[in-house]
Amino acid sequence: MDDYREDRIALPESWHSVTEVVVRRTSVYYHLGFPRPLRDLDGRYHRDERGRVALEAFLGLPFEAMFDRLETYRRSLIGGNVEDDPARYRDAFRELVSFVETFGPFGFDWGRTHQVLNLEADRLAKENWQLSLAAAGIDATGAPPSVGTPIWRLVFPELGQPFLGQVDQVMTYPELAWDERVRLGDPRIPHDDVGMREAGPLAFVRRDLLATVRIADAVARRDRFDLRDLIRTFPRARVFDVRDYPTRSALALDWRTANLGMSPVDGMFRPFEVHEAQVDWVALGRGIVVEQISLQLLRTSIGVGLAGVVPALAWRIGSLVEVIYLQLYEHIRQHPDFGIGACDFCGAPILRVRRQQRWHSGCAPAGRQRESRAARKARSAVEPDA
Ligand SMILES: [Zn+2]
DSSP, rough: OOOOOGGGSSSOOOEOOEEEEEETTTTTEEEEOOESSOOOTTTTTTTTSSSSHHHHHHHHHHEEEEEHHHHHHHHTTTTTOOOOOOOHHHHTTHHHHHHHHHOOOOOOOOOGGGEOOOHHHHHHHHHHHHHHHHHTTTTOOOOOOOEEEEEEHHOOOOOOOOOOEEEEEEEEEESSSSHHHHHTOOSSOEEEEEOOOOSHHHHHHHHHHHHHHHHHHHHHTTOHHHHHHHHHSSSOOOOEEEOOOOOOTOOOOGGGGGGGOOOOOOOOOOOSSSSSBBBBBHHHHHHHHHHHHHHHTTEEHHHEEEEEEEEEEEEEEOOOOHHHHHHHHHHHHHOOOTTTOOOTTTTEEHHHHTTTOOOOOTHHHHHHHHHHHHHHHHHHHHHTTT
16 A cells, blocks of 8 residues: 555545535535535545445435335425425435435536626626617616626536536625525525436436446456446447557546457447457446446646735635546545445445455444344244244
8 A cells, every 4th residue: 555645645625514505406506614624634534424335425425215205295386386395305305315414515506607797788788778778868877787796607518528618697696695696596605406206406416426336346246247238338439549649647447448359440449339259348447437437537627826924725626516427436446345235234336355254434333233132033934933
């Protein structure tokens, strides 16, 4: 482990904490607290009461049950002349609320949304307003009146989406109280739109992460058959560039290691169009996991700040999803053969730190108790006198 001395590398610094969470429909609004270091003083990632890191706890969220509760509540609203009740939405997403209270907000699209100036559009709006009033014989000065403060923002597309970034105008209410701004859906209040069961940031992040974790586990087990099935359904084009060019970066992936057959004429390796024995499925799976982690970290950045008067280099995290992928990176680097299991008690994944690890540290006492109860019951069933 000598090459993993933390004092030699720029560690990712911190992620936000939350002091208050309000759920309105499928939007989760946060009152942010102080940013918190990702790790404790022993270098261990922050954990929940079951001893689970964010990746484990996230995939352990009862996704279907939460959306079932949401749909039940929404159906109860149909036809009734009642206002939405944030308490009921919060109840539907209660495990998710507890998750963000423990690990911080998701920040799904925070890294791709930026406030920008659009002076020309502001000038034209003001001029138009003054001209239309002047036509009615009224001499107006200043900008058109507005209930809130209009601001412009630039939103970059999600990774892998073909759309262009766009600039739009949103209304913010900096002079109002936090609760009131949440009620009005003020976009300047930090929030996440989790979306619906089938589509939206939560569903997509979960789908991609599950697919990546499954491949990482199959790589650890060297299971070619599982890998072949998992790679077939992984959300990525099944074409790999194996042209022979000089390596541009130490981080560039060399997909040629996955091709055991002839070099394809067009330089594109299509593992599902050649005989399966001509594919190194473990190498291909390992490359896909690493590529996915790298893509998820694209929006992080390195910066220099001041710690008191000392310049300090650190790595700015853009969302909790990045933290989760960092945890996967660390797992496959430190325990490449241990794989990812499922906890016998809570059912969430375990990034195994021992072979055959069956429970999260916080689940182990309850898991053992349940097991010995079951064993006693089995014994008493075969020994009627017991
Ligand atoms: Zn557990």
